[in-house]
Amino acid sequence: MNEFKGQTLSWQIVNGAIELALHRDPCNEIGSLTLEELEKFAAALPGLANEVQALIIHSTLKAGFSAGADLRELFQRGQEMEKGAALREVREFLERIHSVMNALDATPLTTIAAVHGVTFGGGFELALVCDIIVADRMARFCFPELRLGLIPGFGGIPRSKRDLGNAVVRDLLLTGRSFNVMKAQQIGLVSQIAAEGEALRVARATASQVGKFDRRTAAAAKAFVKPIPYEELKREIDIFCDLYSRPTVAEGLRRFVENEGAQPYLP
Amino acid sequence: MPTADHTLDEILNLAAAHFKVPREKLTPDDDFFRTLGIDSLQALDLLTRLEHHFRIELPDYELQGVSDFRTLANRIQARL
Numbered sequence: 001m002n003e004f005k006g007q008t009l010s011w012q013i014v015n016g017a018i019e020l021a022l023h024r025d026p027c028n029e030i031g032s033l034t035l036e037e038l039e040k041f042a043a044a045l046p047g048l049a050n051e052v053q054a055l056i057i058h059s060t061l062k063a064g065f066s067a068g069a070d071l072r073e074l075f076q077r078g079q080e081m082e083k084g085a086a087l088r089e090v091r092e093f094l095e096r097i098h099s100v101m102n103a104l105d106a107t108p109l110t111t112i113a114a115v116h117g118v119t120f121g122g123g124f125e126l127a128l129v130c131d132i133i134v135a136d137r138m139a140r141f142c143f144p145e146l147r148l149g150l151i152p153g154f155g156g157i158p159r160s161k162r163d164l165g166n167a168v169v170r171d172l173l174l175t176g177r178s179f180n181v182m183k184a185q186q187i188g189l190v191s192q193i194a195a196e197g198e199a200l201r202v203a204r205a206t207a208s209q210v211g212k213f214d215r216r217t218a219a220a221a222k223a224f225v226k227p228i229p230y231e232e233l234k235r236e237i238d239i240f241c242d243l244y245s246r247p248t249v250a251e252g253l254r255r256f257v258e259n260e261g262a263q264p265y266l267p
Numbered sequence: 268m269p270t271a272d273h274t275l276d277e278i279l280n281l282a283a284a285h286f287k288v289p290r291e292k293l294t295p296d297d298d299f300f301r302t303l304g305i306d307s308l309q310a311l312d313l314l315t316r317l318e319h320h321f322r323i324e325l326p327d328y329e330l331q332g333v334s335d336f337r338t339l340a341n342r343i344q345a346r347l
C-alpha cells in the first residue's frame with residue numbers, strides 16, 4: 001500500500017522517501033484509533049521499504065508533533081471498566097504499540113523524525129525510535145508521565161537510556177520538565193535544528209542525502225550502531241502495568257482531564 | 268547582567284510583538300493568560316521564545332502557578 005489516508009495519519013511516497021504525516025486534532029494524541037492506523041503502517045512498511053531509502057515522520061498540525069498518549073481515552077476506559085479488565089486492556093495496548101515502535105526502530109530504512117512544537121510523552125517516544133531527529137527551533141520535549149504517577153510506556157525509558165546519558169535521562173524523567181531544542185541538541189537527542197516551520201524541508205534534504213548511499217550498507221551500519229533493548233522494553237511494560245492500577249494514577253488522570261484552566265493540572 | 272526592570276521590559280516587548288497586542292496595553296502585574304488570551308500550549312510557546320531570547324533554560328515547574336509578567340521576570344532574572 002504505497003499511499004494511505006486515514007483519520008489520524010496518512011502516508012505517501014515523496015521523492016524516494018515515505019512520508020508518514022500525523023494529523024489527529026488537537027495534537028496527535030495517540031489512542032486506539034491512532035494505534036490501529038500505526039499498525040496498518042507497520043504492516044505495510046516491509047513492502048514500502050523495497051521502494052524507498054528513508055522514512056520521515058512529521059505532523060501537519062500547528063500545535064506540534066504529538067502530545068503523547070490519549071489521556072482522556074485512558075481515563076475514560078479506566079472508569080468504564082472493571083479494574084482487572086482495564087489493566088488487561090492497558091497491557092494489550094502497550095504490547096501493540098511496542099510492536100509498532102519496535103518495527104519502526106528495526107526497519108532497515110533510515111528514519112527521520114521532523115518535529116515541531118509539543119513533542120511530549122508518547123510523541124517524544126515516537127521520535128526516539130527514529131534514527132535522526134530534526135527539530136524546529138520551537139520544538140519542546142518532555143516526559144510528563146511521572147506527574148501522573150506513571151512512567152513512559154511506549155519505550156521511552158530504554159530508548160532514551162540507549163541514546164542519551166543516564167544522568168540526563170534521570171533529570172528529564174524524575175522532574176518531568178519540558179526542554180527546548182538547544183537543550184535537546186546539547187544532550188545529543190536532536191542532531192539538526194531547523195528554523196521555525198522548516199523541519200520537514202530539512203528532513204527531506206536529509207532523506208535525499210541518505211538516499212545516495214547503498215541501502216544494504218546503510219542498513220548494516222544502522223543495525224550495528226542502534227541495538228534494540230528488547231528485554232528492557234518488556235520490563236517497561238511490566239513496571240507501567242504495576243503502577244497503573246493504583247488510585248493515585250486515576251486521580252492524577254482525573255485532575256488532568258477535568259481541568260479546564262489555561263494551565264493543565266500538572267504537579 | 269541586565270536589571271530586573273530591563274528584563275521585565277524585554278518580556279513585555281516580546282509578548283506584545285509575538286501575540287500582536289499593543290505594548291501600551293501590557294503592564295507588569297497583568298495576568299498574561301488573560302491579557303494575551305493564551306492557553307497552556309501558547310504559554311509553552313512563550314516560554315520557549317523567552318528561553319531563546321535570554322539564552323537560558325527555565326524549567327516549566329518554576330512557572331507553575333505563575334501568571335503575571337512581574338513574577339515571570341523574577342524567575343528569568345534568577346537564571347541570567
